Amino acid sequence: MGTRVLLVEDDERIRQALGLALADEGYDVVETATGEEALEVVDPDLDVVLLDLMLPGIDGIEVCSTLRSRGDLPIIIATARSDTADVIAGLEAGADDYVTKPLIAGELAARIKALLRRRRPSGSEDAPGSSELRVGDLVISTGREEVERDGHRLHLTHTEFRLLIELVSARGDVVTREQLLQRVWGYDYFGDTRLLDVHVRRLRRKIEPDPDDPTLVLTVRGSGYRVGQ
Amino acid sequence: MNGLRRRFASVSLRWRVALAFGLVTTAVAGLLSATTWQLASSYMLEQRERGATNQAVVDARLVADSLRRGSDDLPTLLVGLTGEPETAVLLRSDGRWTTAGRQVDVDSVPTLLLALATSGTPARQRLELDRAPVLAVALPVTPEGDLFVRLVPLTELDRTLRFVSIVLVAGTVLAGLLGVLLGWWTARRALAPLTELTDAAGRMAEGDLGARLPVRREADLAPLATRFNDTADALEERVQRDARFAGDVSHELRTPLTTMINAVEVLRRRRGDLPETAGRAVDLLGADVERFHRMVEDLLEISRGIQVPDRHDLAPVDLGIVVRNVPASLVPGAVIDVPEPSPLVTADRRRLDQVVANLCDNARHHGGGVVRLGVVRRDGEAAIEVDDAGPGVPAELRDRIFERFTRGTRSGRNRAYSGGTGLGLALVAQHVHGLGGRVWVEDRPGEGARFVVALPEVAS
Known part of the structure; x- marks a missing residue:
């Protein structure tokens, strides 16, 4: 079975052309025109959601946070402009990646591939079986993709988890933004760093005792991030 | 005259106003000083002369009495009459001179003065004795031609007058200087709106459309x-x-x-x-x-x-990282040249990346490809240099190529390429100016063009 993509786009011609091109790339495309419809048709067989933020009715941000509250289904948001607040809002709402219009099937396919690659259980390279890493009072189990503090499980998305693992594996060395984008998002980064910044913010909100005064994920001015020991 | 006027016109308005103020105040203060001097000096001199004359009249009467009585103590009387120091009294009686007080040569007393007194007219004259100013008062004592002469020193008065004149001259000069200062300050204040206007218009010409003048309350401005x-x-x-x-x-x-x-x-x-x-x-x-x-x-x-000038996207950016991050496919075979440590600038990373990408793209299509991507420090600025292997950009085109739709094809370079949008370098210029930097093109050492993006360096 091919990868199943849910395409949420209100403009019919774009939806048709994109659906056609994605199908041509080998994807199994489910098309919907509204957020309500999208929330109805979501099923466990879906692999990724491609979500336009500008929708009639329930808007994309809300659809995004609803989907995120239900589970860890990868979400790529589509936005008209890369430098608007909706990109941030969408990423804060839990999207894993974003693309700017006009949407191009080939580019989308690359993003989807990268996103799904990092979703797959990372058995081969990272962790033989289940190894445990510790940072501060966090216990990270690489095999089960779980993070615990004092026995309580913290719920991280796959993307957030990968980000944390990349930082922790550097053992306090600086990891540049480019390296993080390359390793976590997996495509040749050449653009902006908003994606990374928002994910770091999300990660901090989940793992830092005080997100405004981070002690685990530290910013290195002008270059990247490192993990605090 | 014309030449002078031209030269004056070439002096800035501010200094011209200042000089005019200075001249006027100097003239007014000078006139006042001259009048004051005139009045004060003549008044003081007159006072002194009157005092000396009155004294001399009294003295002469005493001497006349003494002569009439034929008393012997005339010399004593004369000594008594000298009074203040430096004063001399002279008496001619029966053709013989008797003097008392300061030693004075009788010949130094002007004969005209003596002649006047001899003829029965009291006379006085200012003269110099031993380089000191002196007032001589000559009076007839008896109808037979006996004379009384009193020589009064004017040194004190002279000193006072000299002091007054120094004060007046200094005052005039000071007033002139103050006038220049006041004029300069006034002109500066009055011209401030013009300076602001020049400033604002300049900023506007550079593309800052938000440049405005502060609205003042003065009705004229x-x-x-x-x-x-x-x-x-x-x-x-x-x-x-x-x-x-x-x-x-x-x-x-x-x-x-x-x-x-x-x-x-x-x-x-x-x-x-x-x-x-x-x-x-x-x-x-x-x-x-x-x-x-x-x-x-x-x-x-x-x-x-x-x-919208976007300010919230600004963050410190390491130029070395920006340059190393350019995909190799965009700059095949280029030398990457970054100092250690590489400089930081405040920038919007997305825009800066786009600037570099557009410059590389430009070099690829119009300059035979990028041969060097460098980061350098230039006088407090951090700069990215994009060197290409093309023929360079002619001097007359160096500003124009940053305008929209100025196509390489039109300027005769690389006619074969028509895939550009004509907006790449315009976008570069706009982004760089938006980040408070400068962009220009120059000849690189050897053959080819060097595009330079300079931004203010920030401390790391």
């Missing part, structure tokens, strides 16, 4: 500021309307563009299944849809930059 600001408002609104229109158009174009791009992509994937003619048509269509896409994106970007 308010209209200037208001008029300028109104003009600026109108201009800014017009530019923004144009930008918004370009932005709106581009935005609207993206919907059909999305359809076209994806449809073309499907066609391209099936290029092999198409008959040769249809295949070539798809190639042409695909290339131009792509170019259309880039153009729309660049137009959007340009209109966006004019509309």
Whole structure:
């Protein structure tokens, strides 16, 4: 079975052309025109959601946070402009990646591939079986993709988890933004760093005792991030 | 005269006003001083003369009495009459001179004075004795020709007058200087709106459409500021309307563009299944849809930059990282040249990346490819240098190539390439100016052009 993509786009011609091109790339495309419809048709067989933020009715941000509250289904948001607040809002709402219009099937396919690659259980390279890493009072189990503090499980998305693992594996060395984008998002980064910044913010909100005064994920001015020991 | 006037006109208005103020105050103060001097000096001299004369009259009467009595103590009397030091009294009695007090040569007393007194007329005269100013008062004592002469020193008075004159001259000079200072300050204040106007107009010419003049309360200046600001408002609104229109158009174009791009992509994937003619048509269509896409994106970007100066995206950026991050496919074989540690600037990373990418793209299409990507420090600025292997940019085109739609093809370079949007370098200039930096092109050592993006360096 091919990868199943849910395409949420209100403009019919774009939806048709994109659906056609994605199908041509080998994807199994489910098309919907509204957020309500999208929330109805979501099923466990879906692999990724491609979500336009500008929708009639329930808007994309809300659809995004609803989907995120239900589970860890990868979400790529589509936005008209890369430098608007909706990109941030969408990423804060839990999207894993974003693309700017006009949407191009080939580019989308690359993003989807990268996103799904990092979703797959990372058995081969990272962790033989289940190894445990510790940072501060966090216990990270690489095999089960779980993070615990004092026995309580913290719920991280796959993307957030990968980000944390990349930082922790550097053992306090600086990891540049480019390296993080390359390793976590997996495509040749050449653009902006908003994606990374928002994910770091999300990660901090989940793992830092005080997100405004981070002690685990530290910013290195002008270059990247490192993990605090 | 004309030459002088021309030379005067070449002096700045501020200094001309200052000099005029200085001249006027000097003239007024000088006139006042001269009058004061005239009045004060004549008054004091007159006082002194009157005092000396009165004294001499009294003295003469005493001497006359003494002579009449034929008393012997005349010398004693004369000594007594000298009074204040430095004073001399002379008596001619029966053709013989008797003197008392300060030693004085009788010959130094002017004969005319003596002649007048001899003829019965009291006379007085100012004269110099041993280089000291002296007032001589000569009086007849007896009708037979006996004379009494009193010589009074004027040294004290002379000193006082000299002091007064020094004070007056100094006052005049000081007033002149104060006048110049006042004039300079006044002119500066009065010309401040002009300076501001020049400033604001300059900033506007450099593309800062938000430049405005502060509105002042002075009735004379308010209209200037208001008029300028109104003009600026109108201009800014017009530019923004144009930008918004370009932005709106581009935005609207993206919907059909999305359809076209994806449809073309499907066609391209099936290029092999198409008959040769249809295949070539798809190639042409695909290339131009792509170019259309880039153009729309660049137009959007340009209109966006004019509309909202984005400040919240600014962060410290390491130029070394920016340069090393350029995909090798964009700059094949280029030398990457970064100092250690590499400088930081405050920038919007996305825009800075786009600036570098556009410059590399430009070099690739018009300059025979990038041969060196460098980061250097230049007088407090951090700069990215993009060197190409082309023929360089002629001096007369160096400003123009940063304008929109100034195509390399038009300037005779690389006619074969027509895939550019004509907006790449304009976007570079806009982004760099938006980040408070400068961009220019120069000759690189050897052959080729060097595009330089200079931004203020920040401390790491």
